[in-house]
Amino acid sequence: MTITLDAPRLVKTKALLSIRNVSKSYGSVAAVRDVSATAYPGEVLGIVGESGSGKSTLLRMMNLEEIPDCGDYTLDLPEVSGNLFELDRFERRMLCAKRIGIVYQNPHLGLLMDHTSSGNVAERLLVAGERRFGELRARAQEALAASEFPLDRLDDPPRDLSGGMQQRVQLAKAIALEPALLLLDEPTTGLDVSVQALVLDTLKRLQQERQITMVLVSHDLGVIRTLADRVMVMRRGQVVEAGLVDQIFQDPQHPYTQQLVHAKL
Amino acid sequence: MSVVLEVQRLTKGFTMHHLNSHLAAFSDVSFDLHAGEFLLLKGHNGAGKSTLLRTLYRSYLAQSGQALFHSQYGVIDLLRAADVDLALLRRSEIGFVTQFLVARPRVSAEALVAEPLRRAGRDAASAREEARHWLNAFGVKQSLWRAYPTTFSGGEQQKVNLARALILPQKLLLLDEPTASLDAGARAALVARLAELKSNGTAMIGVFHHPDDVAHLIDRVIDLTP
Numbered sequence: 183m184t185i186t187l188d189a190p191r192l193v194k195t196k197a198l199l200s201i202r203n204v205s206k207s208y209g210s211v212a213a214v215r216d217v218s219a220t221a222y223p224g225e226v227l228g229i230v231g232e233s234g235s236g237k238s239t240l241l242r243m244m245n246l247e248e249i250p251d252c253g254d255y256t257l258d259l260p261e262v263s264g265n266l267f268e269l270d271r272f273e274r275r276m277l278c279a280k281r282i283g284i285v286y287q288n289p290h291l292g293l294l295m296d297h298t299s300s301g302n303v304a305e306r307l308l309v310a311g312e313r314r315f316g317e318l319r320a321r322a323q324e325a326l327a328a329s330e331f332p333l334d335r336l337d338d339p340p341r342d343l344s345g346g347m348q349q350r351v352q353l354a355k356a357i358a359l360e361p362a363l364l365l366l367d368e369p370t371t372g373l374d375v376s377v378q379a380l381v382l383d384t385l386k387r388l389q390q391e392r393q394i395t396m397v398l399v400s401h402d403l404g405v406i407r408t409l410a411d412r413v414m415v416m417r418r419g420q421v422v423e424a425g426l427v428d429q430i431f432q433d434p435q436h437p438y439t440q441q442l443v444h445a446k447l
Numbered sequence: 448m449s450v451v452l453e454v455q456r457l458t459k460g461f462t463m464h465h466l467n468s469h470l471a472a473f474s475d476v477s478f479d480l481h482a483g484e485f486l487l488l489k490g491h492n493g494a495g496k497s498t499l500l501r502t503l504y505r506s507y508l509a510q511s512g513q514a515l516f517h518s519q520y521g522v523i524d525l526l527r528a529a530d531v532d533l534a535l536l537r538r539s540e541i542g543f544v545t546q547f548l549v550a551r552p553r554v555s556a557e558a559l560v561a562e563p564l565r566r567a568g569r570d571a572a573s574a575r576e577e578a579r580h581w582l583n584a585f586g587v588k589q590s591l592w593r594a595y596p597t598t599f600s601g602g603e604q605q606k607v608n609l610a611r612a613l614i615l616p617q618k619l620l621l622l623d624e625p626t627a628s629l630d631a632g633a634r635a636a637l638v639a640r641l642a643e644l645k646s647n648g649t650a651m652i653g654v655f656h657h658p659d660d661v662a663h664l665i666d667r668v669i670d671l672t673p
Contacts, residue, residue: 184508184509184510185508185509185510185511185526185527186527187527187528187529187530188524188527188528188529189529190529190531190532191521191523191528191529191532192518192520192521192523192528192532192535192536193529193531193532193535222531225531225534379552379553380553382551382552383551383552383553383554386551386554390562390565390566408551411534412530412531412534424530425508425530426505426506426530426533426534428506429505429506429507429508432501432506432507433461433501433506433507433508435462435508436464437464437465440463440464440465441464441465444465
């Protein structure tokens with residue numbers, strides 16, 4: 183038997199993100215079963231698991247795109263209170279626009295492919311209420327520069343860009359408003375290794391410089407190991423194990439986690 | 448000297464589910480460690496020396512026992528502390544020096560070394576300045592400071608690793624064969640830095656294949672051979 187851990191005693195700050203006991207079924211399929219998660223300010227929480235484990239569904243709940251059958255969700259932010267799953271559509275949209283950024287594996291989900299790249303980023307600022315053209319353009323540029331997007335391609339539509347570039351536009355859009363929470367759904371899957379390294383490096387730098395709290399979903403254990411502080415392992419809609427990233431990789435406890443770690447190249 | 452760590456009846460083993468078996472590492476280890484004390488772990492290969500260090504650092508989860516750490520925030524059991532509490536202690540009070548550098552793609556040697564200072568809240572310029580000082584002290588050539596250590600030789604990587612691990616003075620330092628693959632100059636720099644940290648009150652637990660280098664620092668030896 184292994185020791186069970188205590189609740190936090192030294193860390194007095196409240197978790198930025200708390201999800202409690204969420205479940206979601208699609209017909210007879212239970213996608214997420216009684217999952218709870220927390221992320222502390224400035225922390226990177228990794229979620230690993232195979233396809234169909236419910237990890238992306240959970241992330242979409244954090245972005246309020248998906249409302250669970252039961253459970254609640256709070257963010258410890260000024261002017262944000264109560265169970266966020268109970269917000270109406272407009273309130274949800276405003277909260278996501280202002281406080282939460284997301285990068286999808288598939289850029290089509292996050293970008294308007296025929297608009298300019300800078301326009302895609304500016305759109306985010308518009309939704310949040312910025313109306314001055316000069317300000318929009320300047321802040322869109324700044325966010326794209328922070329994501330290491332080549333500025334001579336500001337006006338190219340994402341349709342004409344490579345996969346790695348499209349991810350940068352998504353990232354710029356996600357960070358344009360300095361979100362309190364950045365959600366990443368397989369942000370580097372399908373990219374060349376060199377481009378993957380660039381995106382990871384950019385994320386790491388943003389995390390260190392801006393202390394953005396991140397939740398990162400990936401089936402790539404290398405990506406998780408590089409970025410995450412803590413990890414949750416999901417299987418069939420449930421969390422089978424959670425811990426510090428080095429502990430999960432070096433001393434996995436659950437049979438499924440052991441399989442997963444031993445299968446890594 | 449004030450006590451830093453009280454380890455009582457610490458037991459660790461590994462359950463290997465795919466083999467349906469349990470492997471015992473060590474059991475019922477107890478000791479106290481005080482500020483400025485240097486404890487050497489002895490025992491043949493497989494006796495559980497590295498495992499003990501990793502269990503205290505919580506890369507491994509213990510089976511039973513207690514490890515009370517006297518942190519600036521109060522006394523806490525390292526074996527049971529919440530993950531976020533442990534992450535906090537690793538940033539500020541507990542260091543771990545391994546034999547291997549974990550390099551990241553596209554991160555320069557000096558940025559890697561400066562990272563612990565940055566995490567502790569130091570500004571970028573002064574952190575970089577101090578990182579360079581330690582790279583120099585461990586004998587890494589200036590032309591390599593801004594290069595990516597991924598492609599460095601084993602010895603050069605280890606120097607970067609040591610500079611990074613020892614840049615920020617900690618209350619408790621765990622050393623897992625830090626002298627492996629080091630040349631004489633770097634070994635001397637390491638021993639000098641350890642002596643300096645020790646005299647400033649850092650408590651240390653170390654595993655050394657050739658403890659002669661640090662013989663003059665050792666206060667106590669624990670033999671893990673069953």
